[in-house]
Amino acid sequence: MFYYLSGTVAHIEPYLAVIDCGGVGFACRTTSYTLSALKKGNKGKLFTYLNVREDAMELYGFATQEELNLFQHLISVSGVGPKAALSILSASTPANLALSIITGDEKALTCAQGIGKKIAQRVILELKDKLAKGQTISAKGEAYGGTGITVIPENKLSEASAALAVLGYSQGEINLALKGIDLDSLALEEIIKQALKKMMKG
Structure with missing residues (x-):
């Protein structure tokens, strides 16, 4: 569904990065390795994986393929x-x-x-x-x-x-x-x- 997200890094916390793409903030669960490559307020690009379960949809994002x-x-x-x-x-x-x-x-x-x-x-x-x-x-x-x-x-x-x-x-x-x-x-x-x-x- 999503191949990657590219936008402004709006928020960072352990295991989570929010990428603002045209006014929509996508919350991506991620790793400390990827977080180290991101800086709040700067442009960021994450390659994504959508995990769909019966009770939830979660987006995972990574700095590299x-x-x-x-x-x-x-x-x-x-x-x-x-x-x-x-x-x-x-x-x-x-x-x-x-x-x-x-x-x-x-x-x-x-x-x-x-x-x-x-x-x-x-x-x-x-x-x-x-x-x-x-x-x-x-x-x-x-x-x-x-x-x-x-x-x-x-x-x-x-x-x-x-x-x-x-x-x-x-x-x-x-x-x-x-x-x-x-x-x-x-x-x-x-x-x-x-x-x-x-x-x-x-």
Whole structure:
């Protein structure tokens, strides 16, 4: 129904941003990561997801399509609702979250408010392969191969490639970004951080 909202940031509070679009204020539930990119009174753009239940309609908004993709992945996991998905996304950046799931890092997930070990294990179990293969979820909630290339993480290079593919980058962009980074001596998280910095500059 809504693809994105673009307007003036009218109000901000924890887990909520109100975007004024032509005099109508849209209340979007969101993450601390997205809130950090918004400033009251400035222009803002959020990619949205409308959650329709029998008793409510709630709009969720995210600063990037990559974060929206991860949100949709998370709510596809049994037992993870939108509130839990926001909590998980608020505890990390989208890149680090994708990396945590691909590498099976339970601790990174359980540090999110209200997320226990069982939920963290289920998220990793259900999403690890999807994310490692660079799959994203379309607006209709259908999974499709984001790059058309299956990436099976066996080493730092393929794990970094997989995490970046999940964030919506093409294989060509990933290869360029990883070129020149010291893959042998750097930690996986640092490799991804450096690659993201390069792509953001580009």
